[in-house]
Amino acid sequence: MRSWSFAKGHGTQNDFVLLVDPDGSLDLGADEVRWLCDRRAGVGGDGVLRAVRAAAVDDWQGDGALWFMDYRNADGSVAEMCGNGVRVFAHHLLAEGLLSGRRFDIATRAGVRPVEVLDGARYRVEMGPVRVEPGAVTVTAATGEGERSWPATAVDVGNPHAVVLLGPADPQLASLELHVAPRWRPADVFPEGVNVEFVRSVGERHLQMRVHERGSGETRSCGTGTVAAVAASARSVGAAVGTWRVDVPGGTVEVELAEGTSYLTGPAEVVAHGQVLLPTG
Numbered sequence: 439m440r441s442w443s444f445a446k447g448h449g450t451q452n453d454f455v456l457l458v459d460p461d462g463s464l465d466l467g468a469d470e471v472r473w474l475c476d477r478r479a480g481v482g483g484d485g486v487l488r489a490v491r492a493a494a495v496d497d498w499q500g501d502g503a504l505w506f507m508d509y510r511n512a513d514g515s516v517a518e519m520c521g522n523g524v525r526v527f528a529h530h531l532l533a534e535g536l537l538s539g540r541r542f543d544i545a546t547r548a549g550v551r552p553v554e555v556l557d558g559a560r561y562r563v564e565m566g567p568v569r570v571e572p573g574a575v576t577v578t579a580a581t582g583e584g585e586r587s588w589p590a591t592a593v594d595v596g597n598p599h600a601v602v603l604l605g606p607a608d609p610q611l612a613s614l615e616l617h618v619a620p621r622w623r624p625a626d627v628f629p630e631g632v633n634v635e636f637v638r639s640v641g642e643r644h645l646q647m648r649v650h651e652r653g654s655g656e657t658r659s660c661g662t663g664t665v666a667a668v669a670a671s672a673r674s675v676g677a678a679v680g681t682w683r684v685d686v687p688g689g690t691v692e693v694e695l696a697e698g699t700s701y702l703t704g705p706a707e708v709v710a711h712g713q714v715l716l717p718t719g
């Protein structure tokens with residue numbers, strides 16, 4: 439057993455176990471991540487955020503002084519980016535005195551993400567370019583009245599998303615049974631799996647969204663998913679730039695599409711600190 443300090447935090451109820459590992463000495467296996475995220479046998483979370491100095495990360499080519507966010511999904515898989523995670527990660531490192539200032543960069547597998555600290559424990563993260571991919575994708579999901587299929591838009595926010603824009607004749611968001619993983623066609627379009635967002639427009643530049651995340655199941659929020667949802671919705675109404683509000687089951691975030699980049703603004707909270715006994719190692 440290994441004893442390690444941890445914190446538990448969330449951003450719009452997308453929740454994470456946070457581990458600080460400056461020199462990258464914590465060799466965290468998929469089994470340990472699954473255990474940490476287990477809501478009964480472990481601490482519980484949608485994923486793990488491990489903070490490592492970029493200089494200690496193999497293959498990192500950029501500024502070694504940055505903090506690297508090693509994000510893992512609850513099933514132990516590695517993902518490129520986590521939009522809510524960046525805010526919670528920054529919030530924790532600031533609280534621990536490991537970061538300072540109102541603007542700094544965080545290194546992720548999808549590249550460097552600039553962060554601005556706003557008042558009231560809110561953070562504005564530059565999410566980089568959003569790519570709406572060409573090609574037809576169909577998503578099938580369970581509803582209270584059986585399975586339904588919809589056309590979806592493939593969007594790359596550093597990690598892969600398939601966005602379903604629901605129309606007035608479609609089932610309500612609440613009737614989707616997202617504890618069952620949606621399927622997609624063609625099967626080979628997302629070789630590494632995909633996060634699937636279901637979105638309804640509820641006003642001008644105002645969306646409601648539910649998500650089934652790759653590697654975590656249904657979560658109460660997905661930051662990269664909200665950016666993907668806005669990119670797909672904006673394209674459907676011929677808009678390129680602008681600020682949108684996205685309501686998710688765990689709260690509300692703001693997404694801004696700008697020339698060649700995007701921004702995600704929302705809250706972050708740390709709710710517990712403790713010592714975890716990692717079962718292996």
Ligand SMILES: N[C@@H](CCC[C@H](N)C(=O)O)C(=O)O
Nearest residue numbers: 517520521522597660661662
């Ligand atoms: N919840 C995150 C996304 C986490 C990674 C995702 N499940 C994937 O595998 O790509 C967010 O807030 O963006």
